[in-house]
Amino acid sequence: MATGAGAETLLIDGIWRNAHSGGHFPSIDPATGDSLGEVAAGDASDVDAAVRSARAAFDERRWLSIPYPQRAKILFDIADRIEAAADELAVAEVRENGMPVAMARATIANGAQAFRYFGGWIGKIHGQTGEIGAGDAFHGFTLKEPVGVAALIVPWNGPFMLACHKLAPALAAGCTVILKPAEDTSLNTIRLARIVEAAGVPAGVLNVITGLGSVVGQALADHPDVDKISFTGSTATGRRLIEASAGNFKRLSLELGGKSPVIVLDDADIDMAAPAIVGGIMSNSGQACHSGSRLYAQRGIYDRLMAAVADIASKLVVGNGLDEATQMGPVISQVQFDRVMTYIDSGVAEGAEVATGGRRRGGSGFFIEPTILSHAPADARVVREEIFGPVLSAMPFDDLDWAIRQANASRYGLAGAVYTTSLSKAHQVARAIRAGTIWINTHRPTDFWTPFGGYKESGWGREGGAEGLDAFMETKSVIARLH
Known part of the structure; x- marks a missing residue:
């Protein structure tokens, strides 16, 4: 060429x-x-x-x-x-x-x-x-x-x-x-x-x-x-x-666009859920419209889940994608890098806590550390707006109905996920979330016969x-x- x-x-x-x-x-x-x-x-x-x-x-x-x-x-x-x-x-x-x-x-x-x-x-x-x-x-x-x-x-x-x-x-x-x-x-x-x-x-x-x-x-x-x-x-x-x-x-x-919610109930298998949640947001450096970028975890398991998610995210190998060991590469451009870093700063300014990441990685290229923001306010920009980067905003909840309302309190409706060992609750949440694709105890798998697209905006x-x-x-x- x-x-x-x-x-x-x-x-x-x-x-x-x-x-x-x-x-x-x-x-x-x-x-x-x-x-x-x-x-x-x-x-x-x-x-x-x-x-x-x-x-x-x-x-x-x-x-x-x-x-x-x-x-x-x-x-x-x-x-x-x-x-x-x-x-x-x-x-x-x-x-x-x-x-x-x-x-x-x-x-x-x-x-x-x-x-x-x-x-x-x-x-x-x-x-x-x-x-x-x-x-x-x-x-x-x-x-x-x-x-x-x-x-x-x-x-x-x-x-x-x-x-x-x-x-x-x-x-x-x-x-x-x-x-x-x-x-x-x-x-x-x-x-x-x-x-x-x-x-x-x-x-x-x-x-x-x-x-x-x-x-x-x-x-x-x-x-x-x-x-x-x-x-x-x-x-x-x-x-x-x-x-x-x-x-x-x-x-x-x-x-x-998307701002896909992830709901984790207190009966979920944390060992299974944590890596799937990290993969659901950090894959392709968070640059996927269906990335699970909003995490709602029931309070009884919130701290344990957050510790596991932050530990896995912090250990991801970030680097040039041509290196076989790399698990997460750069964001696409300087413009996107600046956009993501601005969102991270705004999340902290609005009250979120950095559980891991939040900074540039290396001196060249457009690398951002895998970032987990804990206890993000429900109305913060990082929760409401699509970031399109390796940033997960997490919030605890007590009442499942509240979590479902928050999941649906978005102008987006592309995808969502629920983690639970209860078959009944899994299908309850899957029906309640207004989005085009819902995953149960996983994130991202699709096939060509499964239609993909969104509700709302x-x-x-x-x-x-x-x-x-x-x-x-x-x-x-x-x-x-x-x-």
């Missing part, structure tokens, strides 16, 4: 090219601050060219005219090619994102599996048939059709995997695509696009535009010939996409499963007179 000034990182109608403006920007290694290469800074004119390409490919049925067994085979081939390049892709993911290499390997494997799962749907997408009214004068059926041109806007916290999670169902549904990676993590998404090309996806079916979200993302949101946007990112950006979509009533899938729609595929489709009713 070309790097340096004028890097050819835009894919439009099967041709890799420079940005129309000639502009570019660096991709930075968050562990060292070094430049990894230059990325083309696309603008509205590049977006317009990509949309024209995707529209022509859709109207000409370049993808849908391929028999469905061959389309499925292409998606399976993409998965095989990802796995064949897994080591290279994992190292590249670490260098751009900072995550530990073991986690990077898992995300690359997960991305490959996305193409296998959704590839398996091709050929199984069917409508329904039935009688219309009384008698046999009419026959009705429904068709499932691709929504059209889909813009996929991918975040920086799991760039390769999340690009696969969007691209695989879009292709399975029959859409044509403009893929926009985050400006902090564009290079590995470009590698994915080259894999997709090599597997035989026709020109124009996949287009890639790198650049700033405020420029490229906005142009995609405003474009009248984009039919669908799938976006993962901040709630603030999601709100702007909703406003922009009004121009042509774009279909939107929005997987947005955590977004619209679901990714994964039949619901995730349907998000890229329209339903048409056809009714015929028989006599």
